[in-house]
Amino acid sequence: EPEVTQTPSHQVTQMGQEVILRCVPISNHLYFYWYRQILGQKVEFLVSFYNNEISEKSEIFDDQFSVERPDGSNFTLKIRSTKLEDSAMYFCAGGLAGRVQYNEQFFGPGTRLTVL
């Protein structure tokens, strides 16, 4: 059964460094999402992406964050200058349709980002 994969599973970085989190969505999915979950807190939406454009983003997704789909298979989340408060589990998800009333989302296993 096809699945969403994410690399790395755990990333440790120093504050101020750039990180790139990678996701390979299921091949026929068209809509892609990043979520984060700070330890002990609820999952938060970051951004949705379709047709090489951001569809919607949250207040969390500021200028320090960017997403791209560089080669038609990978979907990346870049944090330009990490802060301590960026430490969280980051989940990638994908789906066939955009508006979530039609869209079951399939999640990757997550990347745990630790900023020191």
Added chain:
Amino acid sequence: KNEVEQSPQNLTAQEGEFITINCSYSVGISALHWLQQHPGGGIVSLFMLSSGKKKHGRLIATINIQEKHSSLHITASHPRDSAVYICAVGSNYQLIWGAGTKLIIKP
């Protein structure tokens, strides 16, 4: 005020018990999702519903759009059902997540 409220926050039950987890929301929605987060962190979509009731195996989800309330039921619970169950409501392209209900089923 949280847009999605779940109750209870924690639930411990004996194997075989009937489990109910509740979700109330304040936003206008077109779909509600129930998801399961495993102890290792992975998230799996269980149901997506916009009206009525859905059943999958021992899991049943219901929604009352007028009352802005949904329930997730587990029949004949089993220790492998132990996980965090999360309600999330769909609004355009994003999901607004509840805080989750941590369920422990004891043998």
